[in-house]
Amino acid sequence: MTIHEIRQAYFDMLLEKEHVILSSSSLLPENDPTTLFTGSGMQPMVPYLLGQDHPSGKRIANAQKCFRAVDIEEVGDNRHTTFFEMLGNWSLGDYFKKEQIVWVFDFLVHTIGLNPKQLYVSVFSGDDGIGIPRDEEAVVLWQERFGGVGVDAKAVDNVEKDGLQGGRICYYDEKENWWSRAGTPEHMPVGEPGGPDSEIFWDFGKEHEIHEQSKWKDQQCHPACDCGRFMEIGNNVFMAYRKTAEGFVELDKKNIDFGGGLERIAAACNGNPDVFSTDVFTGARNMLTNLSGKVYGANEKETFAFRVILDHVRAAVFLIGDGALPSNKDQGYFTRRLVRRAIRFARDLGINTQFCGEVAVQYITEYTEAYPQLHAQEGVILDVLRQEETKFRKTLDGGMKEFGKLLKGFTIALERTGKHITEISGKQAFRLYDTYGFPLEMTQELANEHGLVVDTKGFDSAFLQHKNTSRSASEKKFKGGLADTSDMSIKYHTATHLLHIALKRVLGDHVEQKGSNITPDRLRFDFTHSEKMTDDQKKEIERIINAAIEKNYPITFLEMSVEEAKKQGAIGLFGETYGDIVKVYTVGEPNAKAEGDPEASAFSKEICGGPHVERTGLLGHFRIKKEESSSAGIRRIKAILE
Numbered sequence: 001m002t003i004h005e006i007r008q009a010y011f012d013m014l015l016e017k018e019h020v021i022l023s024s025s026s027l028l029p030e031n032d033p034t035t036l037f038t039g040s041g042m043q044p045m046v047p048y049l050l051g052q053d054h055p056s057g058k059r060i061a062n063a064q065k066c067f068r069a070v071d072i073e074e075v076g077d078n079r080h081t082t083f084f085e086m087l088g089n090w091s092l093g094d095y096f097k098k099e100q101i102v103w104v105f106d107f108l109v110h111t112i113g114l115n116p117k118q119l120y121v122s123v124f125s126g127d128d129g130i131g132i133p134r135d136e137e138a139v140v141l142w143q144e145r146f147g148g149v150g151v152d153a154k155a156v157d158n159v160e161k162d163g164l165q166g167g168r169i170c171y172y173d174e175k176e177n178w179w180s181r182a183g184t185p186e187h188m189p190v191g192e193p194g195g196p197d198s199e200i201f202w203d204f205g206k207e208h209e210i211h212e213q214s215k216w217k218d219q220q221c222h223p224a225c226d227c228g229r230f231m232e233i234g235n236n237v238f239m240a241y242r243k244t245a246e247g248f249v250e251l252d253k254k255n256i257d258f259g260g261g262l263e264r265i266a267a268a269c270n271g272n273p274d275v276f277s278t279d280v281f282t283g284a285r286n287m288l289t290n291l292s293g294k295v296y297g298a299n300e301k302e303t304f305a306f307r308v309i310l311d312h313v314r315a316a317v318f319l320i321g322d323g324a325l326p327s328n329k330d331q332g333y334f335t336r337r338l339v340r341r342a343i344r345f346a347r348d349l350g351i352n353t354q355f356c357g358e359v360a361v362q363y364i365t366e367y368t369e370a371y372p373q374l375h376a377q378e379g380v381i382l383d384v385l386r387q388e389e390t391k392f393r394k395t396l397d398g399g400m401k402e403f404g405k406l407l408k409g410f411t412i413a414l415e416r417t418g419k420h421i422t423e424i425s426g427k428q429a430f431r432l433y434d435t436y437g438f439p440l441e442m443t444q445e446l447a448n449e450h451g452l453v454v455d456t457k458g459f460d461s462a463f464l465q466h467k468n469t470s471r472s473a474s475e476k477k478f479k480g481g482l483a484d485t486s487d488m489s490i491k492y493h494t495a496t497h498l499l500h501i502a503l504k505r506v507l508g509d510h511v512e513q514k515g516s517n518i519t520p521d522r523l524r525f526d527f528t529h530s531e532k533m534t535d536d537q538k539k540e541i542e543r544i545i546n547a548a549i550e551k552n553y554p555i556t557f558l559e560m561s562v563e564e565a566k567k568q569g570a571i572g573l574f575g576e577t578y579g580d581i582v583k584v585y586t587v588g589e590p591n592a593k594a595e596g597d598p599e600a601s602a603f604s605k606e607i608c609g610g611p612h613v614e615r616t617g618l619l620g621h622f623r624i625k626k627e628e629s630s631s632a633g634i635r636r637i638k639a640i641l642e
Helices: 003-016 043-049 069-074 097-111 136-148 262-270 279-292 300-321 330-349 356-366 372-376 378-417 426-436 440-449 456-477 487-507 535-550 562-567
Strands: 020-022 059-067 083-092 119-124 169-172 193-203 230-244 247-261 513-519 522-528 555-561 581-587 604-607 622-631 634-641
Touching: 003 020, 003 059, 003 083, 003 097, 003 262, 043 059, 043 083, 043 247, 059 300, 069 330, 083 097, 083 262, 083 300, 097 136, 097 193, 097 230, 097 247, 119 136, 136 169, 136 193, 193 247, 193 262, 230 262, 247 262, 262 279, 279 300, 279 330, 279 356, 300 330, 300 356, 300 372, 300 378, 330 356, 330 378, 356 372, 356 378, 372 378, 378 426, 426 440, 426 456, 440 456, 487 513, 487 522, 487 535, 487 581, 487 604, 487 622, 487 634, 535 622, 555 562, 562 581
Parallel strands: 020 059, 119 169
Antiparallel strands: 059 083, 083 247, 119 193, 193 230, 230 247, 513 522, 522 634, 555 581, 581 604, 622 634
16 A cells, blocks of 8 residues: 555544544644654644643544654664654543554554554553553453454563563553653653553564664564564553652543554555655655666665655655745754755765755655645745755865865875874864765765775764754753743743734834743743834833733633634734644633724734733733844844743
């Protein structure tokens, strides 16, 4: 089956089970300042898994576009991708384990035809310390399904130490088979829901000796092993508990969260562990072959390059389509990194001319039916890719010149000191990598041509140091939005809504929010405006906001379609890709029209994910501490509540 056939079969199955099929949310999270990208199907569902009523009911499903930046360096093997689709279904206080396990098993085995003898599952082994039992209920349910198709499904413990032991259902502890937003139970804050999960794995077969040829060959092979013999294709989360100060208690309304990697399921259908051999990559793969004259799978180095390019161009197409244009910060930083990395690896295939646009066209065509917005934005996507490729090729040219300078320096050192330098240091190699985009392999090849070697250990050390520094900086930089959900942070978040409408009143309707950062100590708000604000303007802003605070407006929200939000005059970035349903927070009477209507009693209406205080009177006194330029055409206000 093709990827598109599997996706549709999944939808058809769940429509029969009375699910509402939602369209995919944007890769750029809407009103979620805590993360840069949508990285799972569950992510847009978090408010509803935590107790909010979903406007579409209790049974929801979709295929969610996902991007995980953490996987960039992992791409190149046969199963890692940065962009992927996640099939998902959710029960919000409706059905639970029995229905979920039956349905997902029947879908995999009876609908798309996977061999049940190659399916393995994991379950939670329990934790007596927190009072959560072994998930024997899930074991019995899985055994019933396997038994129904003539497959023995023995449950076993300690597979990491003792191997499979003839088992098919494997018990793992909370590190493998527990889900919460905070991770394992000990890291969960009081009030946080979570629960055991049951993962589904596909076995590509012992006969291929995948494990024996891996770096884990001296360890026991089991479903959660990283060798590649087993591939996780789905995960059933049974959200059944809430953490309290005294321990864990069962939820009154238990939820199901299922996520299945579409490309991985397709790989299982094909019986091929290489996800890049699935049908959605065929057109792009053939295009690369035409451009390079190289054949996918012919040798390890070139196959690695094929995979990097195939993944990175596809991810860039979807990111640009959702508005993440290449830049040096935030989401755009990763789009740029993907494109540049693809260009670097294209050299390994002998491609030295522009190719990104030609490969991108293959993906746009492939996904036209599933994601028609890509076709609608084809011109923009291709223009952006071609511009970015042109820029970076100049950078690579600069790197070659830098390498020439390095060689000249070695020659000068020989002439002046008689010292024959035979090694490019790790720091020098890393500078070529970091500044000019040279992969280590390229530097090594060039060095070899000149009788030199490269200090690879020094490079690895410099790379690790850079990675740790970048991770630390990224955590600080990209935290964005609310630093936490403390009372003060929530107050400051509410204050940004008042500030936004006040800026529009004083400066004009051209004002649009371009970013915010909130801590318990202050708010920072970026907005479009080309001129420095006058003192009178700042005073008027403060007056308007403090007047709204004194009126003690109620703050409420309603869920509605984007079109209805527009009709009501809600503030929103309507060039962005919103989901089918959005939250509109109103400061003032919830049934009134937005500010600007002469008869309006609402102070503002704005699309937002929350949270907010119940009334403006809780905020205190608003005062602007600083107004300054953020970038060209963007101003920044820092303010406090006293």
